[in-house]
Amino acid sequence: xxxxxxxxxxxxxxxxxxxxxxxxxxxxxxxxxxxxxxxxxxxxxxxxxxxxxxxxxxxxxxxxxxxxxxxxxxxxxxxxxxxxxxxxxxxxxxxxxxxxxxxxxxxxxxxxxxxxxxxxxxxxxxxxxxxxxxxxxxxxxxxxxxxxxxxxxxxxxxxxxxxxxxxxxxxxxxxxxxxxxxxxxxxxxxxxxxxxxxxxxxxxxxxxxxxxxxxxxxxxxx
Ligand code: SAH
Ligand code: DHB
Ligand code: MG
Numbered sequence: 001x002x003x004x005x006x007x008x009x010x011x012x013x014x015x016x017x018x019x020x021x022x023x024x025x026x027x028x029x030x031x032x033x034x035x036x037x038x039x040x041x042x043x044x045x046x047x048x049x050x051x052x053x054x055x056x057x058x059x060x061x062x063x064x065x066x067x068x069x070x071x072x073x074x075x076x077x078x079x080x081x082x083x084x085x086x087x088x089x090x091x092x093x094x095x096x097x098x099x100x101x102x103x104x105x106x107x108x109x110x111x112x113x114x115x116x117x118x119x120x121x122x123x124x125x126x127x128x129x130x131x132x133x134x135x136x137x138x139x140x141x142x143x144x145x146x147x148x149x150x151x152x153x154x155x156x157x158x159x160x161x162x163x164x165x166x167x168x169x170x171x172x173x174x175x176x177x178x179x180x181x182x183x184x185x186x187x188x189x190x191x192x193x194x195x196x197x198x199x200x201x202x203x204x205x206x207x208x209x210x211x212x213x214x215x216x217x218x219x220x221x222x
Contacts (some may be wrong), residue, residue: 014209018047031105032065035072037148038101044071045143045169046210049080053141053167056218057082060165061140062135066129067091068122069144069169073102076117077109079141087116088138090129092122092144123148126155135159146184149191151202157200157221164221168195172215173204195219 022028028047036042045053057065057079063086065079070093070094080089089111093099099117106115118125122144129135141154142149149168156166171177171192195203195217203219 010209044074054078065089065139066137067141073105136161168217171217176211
């Protein structure tokens, strides 16, 4: 089988799994539709990845979740569905327009009592969270500017407890992390290396299929 055939098959498998488990989730579909209409880039997690992360957060018994990079709130809806009624998801977003779209999508999903979108540069917002002692979070999902992943990992390690999960999106980047030629690939490779070498973490990089091959780094704080 050549590479193109393999890619076609991988996509078919992804669609098969998607249709098997999520034939029509109107709230999630509406979130994607309105995000597209508002001109947001279509770089949300896939339905299957959203489902996987919801499952991980549920399995972790999460009550407090932190997300870095909100976009239109698609992953935030998945993750916050794992939370109990009194749970909290704080999501950090630099772009006011993205945050506005996300708040509307979260509202329609009936999750505005649980999800709080904070607008600003995640570097500053993370420093403020640490300063204010707002941790620990049970799950942290890193999905903003890829160049900052190593710094976001450092900040995350100050906002977790033993047993927390740290997730990092886009950590395979179509395979570019194998031989990085640009800064985003270099930083995500560095992020993966730090996760692998940090004695406080036990993790894996899970390759995932979407339009292209990407990956989700999953690490548990030991
Ligand atoms: N988690 C979302 C996708 C996030 S896309 C989902 O799967 O549905 C990445 C987001 O990070 C974009 O909305 C972008 O505006 C935001 N972002 C980029 N740099 C940032 C920064 N320095 N601080 C906070 N958010 C940032
Ligand atoms: C990009 C960012 C993402 O978070 C993602 O999931 C896919 C692509 C990007 O910046 O290209
Ligand atoms: Mg992403």
